[in-house]
Amino acid sequence: MRVMLLVMDEQRVLLDRLYDIVRQHCDECVIQRLSKAQQMNLGAFLASVHHQDFDRVVIFSRVKRLARQRRVLQCVPGLVFLEHDAYQNYMPDSKYQHTYSRLYSQLPACRALLSGAVVVQRMQAEGIDAVFVSKGYDEQMLHDLGRERDIPVGFLGSLKSKEYAQRKALLESLASKTGMLVTRTQSGDEYLQTLNRIKVFVSADIGMGEFMIKNFEAMACGCVLLAWSQGEEDHLLGFEDMHNVVFYRSEAEALEKLALLQSDPLLAERIAANGEAFAREHYSFARVGRDLATAIQAPMRAWQAPGWLTRQWVRWRYGLQVPGQ
Numbered sequence: 001m002r003v004m005l006l007v008m009d010e011q012r013v014l015l016d017r018l019y020d021i022v023r024q025h026c027d028e029c030v031i032q033r034l035s036k037a038q039q040m041n042l043g044a045f046l047a048s049v050h051h052q053d054f055d056r057v058v059i060f061s062r063v064k065r066l067a068r069q070r071r072v073l074q075c076v077p078g079l080v081f082l083e084h085d086a087y088q089n090y091m092p093d094s095k096y097q098h099t100y101s102r103l104y105s106q107l108p109a110c111r112a113l114l115s116g117a118v119v120v121q122r123m124q125a126e127g128i129d130a131v132f133v134s135k136g137y138d139e140q141m142l143h144d145l146g147r148e149r150d151i152p153v154g155f156l157g158s159l160k161s162k163e164y165a166q167r168k169a170l171l172e173s174l175a176s177k178t179g180m181l182v183t184r185t186q187s188g189d190e191y192l193q194t195l196n197r198i199k200v201f202v203s204a205d206i207g208m209g210e211f212m213i214k215n216f217e218a219m220a221c222g223c224v225l226l227a228w229s230q231g232e233e234d235h236l237l238g239f240e241d242m243h244n245v246v247f248y249r250s251e252a253e254a255l256e257k258l259a260l261l262q263s264d265p266l267l268a269e270r271i272a273a274n275g276e277a278f279a280r281e282h283y284s285f286a287r288v289g290r291d292l293a294t295a296i297q298a299p300m301r302a303w304q305a306p307g308w309l310t311r312q313w314v315r316w317r318y319g320l321q322v323p324g325q
Contacts, residue, residue, distance in 0.1 A: 002054045002055050002056070004029075004054040004056070005022060005060070006042075006057065006059045006060065007032070007061075008033075009033040010035070017285050018285045018289050018292075021289025022289045022292050024289075025289065026297060032049065036065075039061045039062070039065045040068075042069050046072070046318075047318045047320045050321075056078040056296050056297065057079055058081075058296055060081075063096060063099050063100055064096070070103070073110075074107060075306060075311065077109070078303070079303075080110065082113045083100065083112060083115070084115045084135060086114045087116050087210040089101050089119065091207060091208070093207075101126050104123065104130070105128060109300065109301045109302065109304065110129065111130075111296075112130045114130055114131070114132060114133070118209055118230075118231075118233050119209065120132040133288060133292050134282075134288060135212070135288070136284055136285050137216045137217045137284065138285050142191075142192055143221065144196065145192070145193075145196045146222075149197055149199040151198045153199065154182070155181070155203070157214055166204075166206040167204040170206060174202060174254060195217065196221050198223050199272075200226050200258060200262075200268070201225055202258075204228050205228050208230070209231070210233060211227070216279050222273075223272060223275075224261055225246065225275055226254065227245055227246070227247055239278075242267075244278040245271070246271060305322055
């Protein structure tokens with residue numbers, strides 16, 4: 001099976017190794033890194049690379065760039081979306097509420113590989129071919145260095161997005177009461193070094209119903225993960241409170257459990273060790289990439305070419321060949 005993987009070349013999160021693992025586990029896989037302009041003009045790009053020669057065309061891009069290109073996407077058989085932000089489909093305050101399921105429903109033969117187990121269940125109930133493949137972390141880049149941890153409590157990441165408003169409010173309040181470090185770092189070595197200085201990493205993915213990548217990265221680097229509970233998602237992903245993670249559901253509970261961890265270093269060390277082993281076994285790119293490759297190559301729903309008018313338009317506009325024309 002021939003696979004073409006189209007990915008974003010401007011991502012802040014370093015995912016090159018994940019793409020390489022996917023490539024290794026596919027029969028044949030070509031990776032194309034697209035600029036923002038190319039992502040917003042998929043018709044011309046797909047025509048230039050003869051998309052019809054591939055059995056699967058996998059697209060990892062932002063939904064706001066894809067939603068406007070429905071007519072082009074309808075002309076691509078074997079279409080698979082890789083998406084890490086589909087939780088926004090069900091967030092009342094997100095500007096992308098319902099955008100993901102609307103797009104996928106307009107492309108009934110497509111497959112959506114999504115990183116939220118509950119999100120997948122909800123989309124499957126809408127008739128979408130949704131498959132759960134979790135987020136993960138680069139085990140070659142991020143690991144426990146075995147060094148002394150001189151930052152008792154910390155969070156590393158962005159607070160700018162509108163979807164992070166609740167996260168920002170909670171973290172700033174916790175910081176004012178505990179002295180917690182809240183900052184950003186560069187990807188790569190600076191991020192690795194800083195995670196290895198933090199004893200308790202506080203995650204505040206409030207209202208998302210899904211765990212962000214930082215949770216797995218912090219665990220893999222030996223931090224105790226103090227995470228906002230995502231309800232049913234917790235056990236679906238294998239998290240166990242006070243065993244490999246510490247969950248909280250309010251600011252008061254976060255403060256209470258943080259005090260417990262700081263008063264019982266042996267408990268904190270045990271949870272950190274269990275969390276590190278758990279992340280290494282289940283959420284490394286080596287495992288996630290293999291699962292992605294399997295899901296990409298699995299049989300899909302039968303594709304039907306769009307109507308004559310759509311086929312003629314994409315052929316005239318982009319020179320895009322539609323199989324069966």
